[in-house]
Amino acid sequence: MKKLRYGIIGAGGCGAGKHLASYSLLPDDIQIIAVCDIRGERADQMADAYNAEASYTDYKEMLKNEKLDLVSVATPNHMHAPAAIAALQAGCHVHCEKPASLTPALVQSMVDAKNQSGKKLMIGLNNRFTNWAQLAKKWVEAGRLGEIYHAKCGWKRRRGIPGKGGWFTTKAQSGGGPLIDLGVHFLDVSNYLMGFPEPVAVSGQTYSKFADKQAFNPNASGYTGTYDVEDLAVGLIRYANGCTMELEFSWASNIEEEYTYVELYGDQGGLRFAKAQLTLIEDFNGTILKTAPVLRNDENWGNVETRHFVHCIRKDEEVLARPEEAVIIMNMICGLYQSAAKGKEVKLKN
Ligand SMILES: NC(=O)c1ccc[n+]([C@@H]2O[C@H](COP(=O)([O-])OP(=O)(O)OC[C@H]3O[C@@H](n4cnc5c(N)ncnc54)[C@H](O)[C@@H]3O)[C@@H](O)[C@H]2O)c1
Structure with missing residues (x-):
């Protein structure tokens, strides 16, 4: 089966320690293509560490250039909605960190973008x-x-x-x-x-x-x-x-x-x-x-959640941590x- 082309927006503590670490454990399903962080040095460092093909400081550039299937969003909270919506509109499934966003209206706009795109959106509620x-x-x-x-x-x-x-x-x-x-x-x-x-x-x-x-x-x-x-x-x-x-x-x-x-x-x-x-x-x-x-x-935080999300994408199943519940x-x-x-x-x- 074709590997999912994976990218990440925000490669700080959680982006690296949870998302990159756990997606890198699924080499049969995931090809880590690109790492984006507004701190260029950090993006380069994490791209090197995970053998990604490219690093970016602008997620819009990454989404335009890389034809990704799956994107993690692990930026500070106020960037979750704009980054997740941009990734959904670019045709990607999105694994977005908690809290989904800053207000119910913003989380609802993420749900709307998910529904319009036909892609999956899961919130990183590891508990x-x-x-x-x-x-x-x-x-x-x-x-x-x-x-x-x-x-x-x-x-x-x-x-x-x-x-x-x-x-x-x-x-x-x-x-x-x-x-x-x-x-x-x-x-x-x-x-x-x-x-x-x-x-x-x-x-x-x-x-x-x-x-x-x-x-x-x-x-x-x-x-x-x-x-x-x-x-x-x-x-x-x-x-x-x-x-x-x-x-x-x-x-x-x-x-x-x-x-x-x-x-x-x-x-x-x-x-x-x-x-x-x-x-x-x-x-x-x-x-x-x-x-x-x-x-x-x-298991280490993130591993079960990440495997579940890949399974849901592959089998077209409903995710456990639904963004509709994040609105509530x-x-x-x-x-x-x-x-x-x-x-x-x-x-x-x-
Ligand atoms: N699930 C959990 O238990 C858990 C644990 C820790 C953090 N988190 C969540 O993860 C997110 C990140 O937290 P953190 O602790 O990793 O913070 P952090 O500050 O360590 O990392 C955030 C990273 O995002 C980058 N960034 C900021 N704006 C960006 C943009 N526009 N485009 C690309 N990169 C950008 C920063 O440079 C930084 O490297 C937060 O939403 C936080 O709530 C979740």
Whole structure:
């Protein structure tokens, strides 16, 4: 079978460490043709590292010259929509990083471009592809939780502001702080497990307390530029079916330890994923049962997701991380930011 001609737009940490690394593991399906990064040196370096034929600093040039079949988009968030739409219009399938874009309207414009092109668009929501999430989904579908009436999710870092002063902390480029950066992962996987009930209202609060403090991620670029995003977001989502979800996401907090978790509360069972352990709590004739499966270690991030996307392209199947669902998640995230700005609950238009 003909190999897919592959190119990438944005060859930074995620572009190289996830996309190039995982697509390069599929030599029977993928021919890495071109690498594009606005930093020419980086584009050349990654093109050399992955034996690509060409490197570019302008993705429009790359799309015009290279007749690609498949393109990854791993730029800062504000470039996702324009780059993904250009690639779809150039006839490419697109694997775009999370968050899909900055607003629901922009994500919808990506969905529209996908539908017009007849190509596939998948968002890089790697948590859906993990062993724990796939087993949890089967438990939910088998009715082990019964009616899910509440959920909680969070990702709290003590000192983990990415690239402080760079694009991550510049709202015009990132769309926000940990809510859009980390929250998009766990809001997505929680809603996926719950079967995407319709969200109707959100109430959020954000805090920005670390802009002027020197305590930052030692890998970060240093605080020399903009910091106009939150470093802690908390909130509540209400759904049409009466279900609720609490959330908390931070890049920096004075806490004893860092943690991530997803909890689903059902009237038959409760599910928790935290500290790499999935647990199911059920009542069996008055006795509480705890199931703690021994899961295979997940493969390196991106590999399962990338193989899945290539499989969907080859077999013309629906992708697991659908951009239509990213519109719903972005609606919640932007609603939470609006609620924080207004200081009151916001009703969502779906
Ligand atoms: N799925 C995950 O868990 C995960 C993890 C990390 C990052 N990401 C996402 O990946 C994206 C990139 O994040 P990162 O950490 O790699 O950032 P990064 O800053 O390391 O890399 C971004 C790269 O894009 C390049 N770039 C900027 N504008 C461009 C343009 N117009 N054309 C071509 N290249 C351009 C930059 O020069 C840089 O090399 C973000 O959307 C981020 O949210 C996802």
